[in-house]
Amino acid sequence: MDFNFTDEQNMLRDTVAKFVQQQYDFDTRRAIVKSEAGWRPDYWKVMAEELGILGAPFSEDQGGLGGGPVDNMIVMEEFGKGLVIEPYLGTVVIGGGFLKHGGGAQAGDLIASIIGGEATFAFAYAEPQGRYNLADLTTTATKDGAGYSINGRKAVVVGAPWASHLIVTTRTAGGQRDRAGVTVFVVPADAAGITRRDYPTVDGLRASEIQFDNVKVGADAVIGTVDQGLDLVELVTDEAIAALCAEAVGAMRKIHETTIDYARQRKQFGVPISSFQVLQHRMVDMFMNVEQSVSMTYMATLKLDESNVERTKAVSAAKVQIGKACRFVGQAAIQIHGGMGMTDELAVGHYFKRATMIEGLFGSVDHHLRRYETFSLGDAA
Amino acid sequence: MNLDFSPEDLAFKAEVRAFIAENYPAHLRDVQDEGEELGKEDFLAWHRILAKKGWVNPAWPTEYGGPGWTSVQRYIWSEECALADTVPILPFGINMVGPVIYTFGTPEQKAKFLPPTLTGDIWWCQGYSEPGAGSDLANLRTKAVRDGDHYIVNGQKTWTTMAQHADWGFFLVRTDPDAKAQEGISFLLIDMKSPGITVRPIITLGGEHEVNEVWLENVRVPVENRIFHENKGWTCAKFLLAHERSGIAGVARSKRGVDRIKSIARTESQDGQPLIKDSFFKRKIAELEIDLLALEYTELRTLAAENAGKGPGPESSLLKVKGTEIQQRITELALEAAGHYGMPYFRGFGEAGHNALAIGPDYAHRTAPTYFNVRKTSIYGGSNEIQRNIISKMVLGL
Numbered sequence: 001m002d003f004n005f006t007d008e009q010n011m012l013r014d015t016v017a018k019f020v021q022q023q024y025d026f027d028t029r030r031a032i033v034k035s036e037a038g039w040r041p042d043y044w045k046v047m048a049e050e051l052g053i054l055g056a057p058f059s060e061d062q063g064g065l066g067g068g069p070v071d072n073m074i075v076m077e078e079f080g081k082g083l084v085i086e087p088y089l090g091t092v093v094i095g096g097g098f099l100k101h102g103g104g105a106q107a108g109d110l111i112a113s114i115i116g117g118e119a120t121f122a123f124a125y126a127e128p129q130g131r132y133n134l135a136d137l138t139t140t141a142t143k144d145g146a147g148y149s150i151n152g153r154k155a156v157v158v159g160a161p162w163a164s165h166l167i168v169t170t171r172t173a174g175g176q177r178d179r180a181g182v183t184v185f186v187v188p189a190d191a192a193g194i195t196r197r198d199y200p201t202v203d204g205l206r207a208s209e210i211q212f213d214n215v216k217v218g219a220d221a222v223i224g225t226v227d228q229g230l231d232l233v234e235l236v237t238d239e240a241i242a243a244l245c246a247e248a249v250g251a252m253r254k255i256h257e258t259t260i261d262y263a264r265q266r267k268q269f270g271v272p273i274s275s276f277q278v279l280q281h282r283m284v285d286m287f288m289n290v291e292q293s294v295s296m297t298y299m300a301t302l303k304l305d306e307s308n309v310e311r312t313k314a315v316s317a318a319k320v321q322i323g324k325a326c327r328f329v330g331q332a333a334i335q336i337h338g339g340m341g342m343t344d345e346l347a348v349g350h351y352f353k354r355a356t357m358i359e360g361l362f363g364s365v366d367h368h369l370r371r372y373e374t375f376s377l378g379d380a381a
Numbered sequence: 382m383n384l385d386f387s388p389e390d391l392a393f394k395a396e397v398r399a400f401i402a403e404n405y406p407a408h409l410r411d412v413q414d415e416g417e418e419l420g421k422e423d424f425l426a427w428h429r430i431l432a433k434k435g436w437v438n439p440a441w442p443t444e445y446g447g448p449g450w451t452s453v454q455r456y457i458w459s460e461e462c463a464l465a466d467t468v469p470i471l472p473f474g475i476n477m478v479g480p481v482i483y484t485f486g487t488p489e490q491k492a493k494f495l496p497p498t499l500t501g502d503i504w505w506c507q508g509y510s511e512p513g514a515g516s517d518l519a520n521l522r523t524k525a526v527r528d529g530d531h532y533i534v535n536g537q538k539t540w541t542t543m544a545q546h547a548d549w550g551f552f553l554v555r556t557d558p559d560a561k562a563q564e565g566i567s568f569l570l571i572d573m574k575s576p577g578i579t580v581r582p583i584i585t586l587g588g589e590h591e592v593n594e595v596w597l598e599n600v601r602v603p604v605e606n607r608i609f610h611e612n613k614g615w616t617c618a619k620f621l622l623a624h625e626r627s628g629i630a631g632v633a634r635s636k637r638g639v640d641r642i643k644s645i646a647r648t649e650s651q652d653g654q655p656l657i658k659d660s661f662f663k664r665k666i667a668e669l670e671i672d673l674l675a676l677e678y679t680e681l682r683t684l685a686a687e688n689a690g691k692g693p694g695p696e697s698s699l700l701k702v703k704g705t706e707i708q709q710r711i712t713e714l715a716l717e718a719a720g721h722y723g724m725p726y727f728r729g730f731g732e733a734g735h736n737a738l739a740i741g742p743d744y745a746h747r748t749a750p751t752y753f754n755v756r757k758t759s760i761y762g763g764s765n766e767i768q769r770n771i772i773s774k775m776v777l778g779l
């Protein structure tokens with residue numbers, strides 16, 4: 001049992017933390033959100049070239065730093081503290097995850113261009129009818145000569161407006177919700193036949209609705225095994241959830257800190273509001289929520305390479321904890337800030353909004369409770 | 382004990398339902414259906430129709446133009462309005478300053494202010510809170526100094542709802558700086574067009590412009606615009622707070638909110654089934670309905686007591702706490718039900734030519750901003766912590 005980080009991991013955290021502190025203050029983030037692009041491609045270059053963090057979870061053979069999920073966790077937690085917008089989750093964790101685990105003809109080159117900061121990825125998995133069921137797919141890929149032709153519709157694809165590549169889940173066989181018959185493709189975002197409608201999200205990111213009309217890809221666009229892609233999708237999504245939990249932990253730590261500071265400074269009835277016991281206990285409950293979330297994030301991250309059953313249980317358990325904590329901590333922070341918490345001006349509201357979106361991303365508390373139940377108590381156990 | 386409405390009450394219910402059906406403006410329905418923020422004219426349109434009918438001010442005594450309804454009729458009325466999802470009547474004139482004026486005002490003040498408040502020709506805002514005076518309202522610093530037959534007012538108010546549209550505001554100001562906190566406060570009506578008033582927007586979490594800062598710099602206010610005695614404004618303020626809290630349970634609107642969640646859950650699909658078949662989600666709706674039922678019957682008991690001549694007491698704090706918790710819960714479930722489509726931010730979209738790729742179902746569009754916005758309900762009108770303090774002190778004697 002060892003909860004210590006290696007020297008390399010500590011250095012990674014320091015590097016990212018320093019970047020966030022020095023170059024990603026709240027005003028900078030606000031300007032990014034309001035800008036036309038909605039992200040900072042120049043920062044992405046900094047992350048690739050100066051900080052060298054985009055290779056963190058890739059092996060040295062692949063040109064990376066030889067880390068893994070713990071390194072993703074560290075980066076995401078520090079990003080969470082600054083509400084960093086740039087697509088580390090979509091590109092390094094998800095895009096990189098598919099390429100690492102699924103391979104495919106293009107994997108080597110694409111990983112190199114992720115590490116170099118040239119390629120950015122978005123994960124086109126959700127569909128309007130599918131809710132959180134990763135297998136509920138009406139987007140199809142049909143054989144077309146040597147390659148495939150993709151048709152269908154993807155919903156709320158976070159980071160798509162910035163992406164050079166899309167990871168697309170499709171149905172190549174079977175019924176709409178069958179486990180078998182799912183195939184994953186990597187598709188250039190500007191491929192002919194792709195129509196996007198871009199929009200901002202409530203938490204300051206950008207996303208798109210994406211329509212695929214006879215989008216032609218070669219056989220080399222397949223990631224993983226044809227018709228057997230769902231296991232891979234679940235694995236990478238679980239890795240993404242663990243990373244997202246780490247982001248939530250970073251955001252919640254910041255929310256908690258900010259709230260304590262505010263309660264110490266804000267006076268009513270001639271005393272700091274931090275002296276009211278009901279608020280003290282609320283801040284203690286926030287603290288306990290954050291600490292339990294840290295623990296569950298570590299646990300889930302360290303179990304990502306275990307068997308499917310163990311991994312699923314761990315990740316869904318963590319997502320349940322984090323989802324509940326995000327709601328409690330976020331709401332308590334706004335309440336303790338009083339009217340100030342309701343303003344767009346203060347950072348705390350923006351953390352609250354991100355935390356609220358994290359609750360639902362890749363499955364709500366209900367969804368993961370059910371998934372946990374199935375694996376821990378139900379048929380799969 | 383008896384839970385039935387009398388035949389007269391049932392006839393009344395039919396009458397108001399028919400009136401709403403025949404008279405509610407169709408264009409408002411469109412604005413609401415599209416989930417847009419309501420503008421000044423949207424609020425006033427329905428207000429004016431009701432004023433003409435004499436129904437805009439259900440709680441006012443008949444001598445000031447009230448319809449003379451019993452509290453049960455008022456209950457039926459708010460229930461029917463909620464069912465029909467009508468635009469709410471803003472509380473500042475009708476529920477707040479109106480009753481203060483007819484209770485404490487001079488005949489001249491009543492004649493000058495009550496009729497235009499009824500017709501909607503005066504839009505009121507409430508200038509109580511200040512940066513340093515929120516929960517501790519009596520700590521307010523805005524100063525009014527007598528200068529002949531005027532007060533000269535200096536200071537800053539904040540969180541002033543809809544001040545950007547307001548014609549007049551009712552303000553709490555300090556007229557005796559040496560008195561104890563709650564003494565030395567006066568209640569002034571101030572023309573918002575007076576020189577020296579600056580209104581600055583505060584943008585809230587969902588992106589809305591609902592609240593404002595109001596700066597007052599050497600604003601001259603005629604002494605005749607003071608309600609009640611100098612330095613006795615706290616009496617008016619306390620009276621008003623009690624009025625503000627009655628009806629704050631919002632039971633009827635919340636019932637409508639629960640219906641909306643059910644309808645979302647019937648449409649939203651999960652694993653090829655409507656979400657409402659999901660046992661987790663169904664249970665959450667059931668729990669919410671039960672909470673709401675408990676609140677409804679608590680409110681009905683309070684109403685019965687009011688009918689028997691007891692004014693709204695500290696018990697109304699219970700209605701405020703539970704009512705707002707339920708309102709907030711409704712927004713949580715709506716956001717959960719919306720799934721992925723809770724995430725898009727809909728303000729300022731709507732460019733033409735994109736209809737081919739609609740962004741999710743209409744019911745999802747405002748779920749997140751509404752969830753964020755409704756956090757305010759446990760903060761304003763006396764925060765829920767303050768309400769619990771009131772119950773603890775005034776009801777339990779702790």
Ligand SMILES: Cc1cc2nc3c(=O)[nH]c(=O)nc-3n(C[C@H](O)[C@H](O)[C@H](O)COP(=O)(O)OP(=O)(O)OC[C@H]3O[C@@H](n4cnc5c(N)ncnc54)[C@H](O)[C@@H]3O)c2cc1C
Nearest residue numbers: 276335336338339507509510515516540542757761764766
């Ligand atoms: C959207 C919105 C609209 C509003 N509209 C108006 C308006 O039109 N006119 C107007 O005058 N005001 C308005 N208000 C102001 C509102 O009444 C105040 O926000 C409210 O009184 C709380 O004050 P505060 O924001 O300064 O918070 P604070 O008083 O600073 O409270 C901060 C936190 O401390 C807690 N707290 C404070 N005292 C105690 C205590 N003794 N024990 C335990 N906990 C305590 C509070 O519950 C809260 O959680 C509005 C506010 C909002 C958010």
